[in-house]
Amino acid sequence: MTASSPMGIPRPQVKSLDEILPHEPLLMMGAGPVPIPERVAKANSVVINHLGGVMAQVIGQVKTMARYVFQTESKWVLGVAGPASAAMEMAVANLLEPGERILCINNGFFSHRMAEMAIRIGADVHELHVGVHEAADPERVRKAIEETRPKVLTLVQGETSNTVFNHSLEEITKIAKSYGCLVVVDAVCTLSTMPLKMDEWQVDVVITGGQKGLSSIPGVSLLVFSNEAWAAVKNRTKPTAQWCFDAQLAENFWHNDGYHYTAPVSGIMALHEALKLVCDETLEHRFARHLRCSKALQAGIEGMGLSLFIPSESRLNSVVGINIPDGLTAGQICRHISEMYRVEIAGSFGQPIVRIGQMGEQCREHNLFRTLHAFGSTMRDLGVKVDQPNGMAEMEAYLQKIPRTLYQVA
Numbered sequence: 001m002t003a004s005s006p007m008g009i010p011r012p013q014v015k016s017l018d019e020i021l022p023h024e025p026l027l028m029m030g031a032g033p034v035p036i037p038e039r040v041a042k043a044n045s046v047v048i049n050h051l052g053g054v055m056a057q058v059i060g061q062v063k064t065m066a067r068y069v070f071q072t073e074s075k076w077v078l079g080v081a082g083p084a085s086a087a088m089e090m091a092v093a094n095l096l097e098p099g100e101r102i103l104c105i106n107n108g109f110f111s112h113r114m115a116e117m118a119i120r121i122g123a124d125v126h127e128l129h130v131g132v133h134e135a136a137d138p139e140r141v142r143k144a145i146e147e148t149r150p151k152v153l154t155l156v157q158g159e160t161s162n163t164v165f166n167h168s169l170e171e172i173t174k175i176a177k178s179y180g181c182l183v184v185v186d187a188v189c190t191l192s193t194m195p196l197k198m199d200e201w202q203v204d205v206v207i208t209g210g211q212k213g214l215s216s217i218p219g220v221s222l223l224v225f226s227n228e229a230w231a232a233v234k235n236r237t238k239p240t241a242q243w244c245f246d247a248q249l250a251e252n253f254w255h256n257d258g259y260h261y262t263a264p265v266s267g268i269m270a271l272h273e274a275l276k277l278v279c280d281e282t283l284e285h286r287f288a289r290h291l292r293c294s295k296a297l298q299a300g301i302e303g304m305g306l307s308l309f310i311p312s313e314s315r316l317n318s319v320v321g322i323n324i325p326d327g328l329t330a331g332q333i334c335r336h337i338s339e340m341y342r343v344e345i346a347g348s349f350g351q352p353i354v355r356i357g358q359m360g361e362q363c364r365e366h367n368l369f370r371t372l373h374a375f376g377s378t379m380r381d382l383g384v385k386v387d388q389p390n391g392m393a394e395m396e397a398y399l400q401k402i403p404r405t406l407y408q409v410a
Helices: 038-043 053-070 084-095 109-120 138-148 169-178 227-234 247-256 265-281 283-303 330-341 365-381 388-401
Strands: 076-081 101-106 124-129 152-156 182-186 205-209 220-225 319-323 353-357
Touching: 038 265, 053 076, 053 220, 053 247, 053 265, 076 084, 076 227, 076 247, 076 265, 084 109, 084 152, 084 182, 084 205, 084 220, 084 227, 084 247, 101 109, 101 138, 109 124, 109 152, 109 182, 124 138, 138 169, 152 169, 169 182, 182 227, 220 227, 220 265, 227 247, 265 283, 283 319, 283 365, 283 388, 330 353, 330 365, 365 388
Parallel strands: 101 124, 101 152, 152 182, 182 205
Antiparallel strands: 076 220, 205 220, 319 353
């Protein structure tokens, strides 16, 4: 029986984090969050005045670096304290008023989330459903735009949930712009892992989170509005229903050195260092590193005799989906590889796959070898016949075929 307390509620007995966390760190190779570099972790321990001159300088550099990573000259870079879904909600809530029409290209779980958010603010929501193994077809999108005439079109560059890549993003965006749509792109798992040229491709809003390709911490996210999209934000007839996600209030902190709410100071410091590492590496080298590592991993998985979920022409490289062998579940596989080999991979949202991430710090050769060995060993432990040595050899052969000097910075 718990002893009574003069405060009324008894003092709880809880474990320390040292008692809860695994003594041997897990290698985070799922669909995010990803491992973070030491510089990012160190920056995440810093707390300063969120309204002081030092913070203003940090924010200025975050915006400058973000413009490079997003490939835009737009002034309207904003951050939000929250996951990438918070940035997604900020975009939807600020661009649309009740009754205005939106067309959401639905490739899966996360692309549908934008439709859910639009429904909650009272928008007139339409969805174009795409087959689970397919990328969005530009002509189907054109037809859907002609039928619905939306103010806003949303789509994902990469659907994290089922590992589909909308490889026709540029063409789709230009079609949408020809009909006067504002185009919102979810680049949560793709920003800095593959090309995305916001200005050249005429994208109006790009959304991302910190915890994937940028290799920062979860909880601080970024989005950028084009001038046209920002004009739509400023010309609203009613304020947004969400106070924290009001872009015009956020402007006061992100552009006027003023107050909106207490900023996630440590997280912004971490994001600054993550963006600095991207800029130091350069986008060209970073894209090459991600492509090389992901293709090598895919070759290794297929070399074992396992199959990938998405056909190569529509396959996302930043998150690799693997078909689950008969008789197993994602939970069994993820639990075993974590407990036995200290590697974390992910299940999915409704698809019969497990997912291995190839974003940011996950894309290092030593991580590939540890992960593929752990995955092959897990399959064997769980009774699946795989050719583990051949899988490792195929991955090594691919890495040798594409020299790392192509992406190393001198």
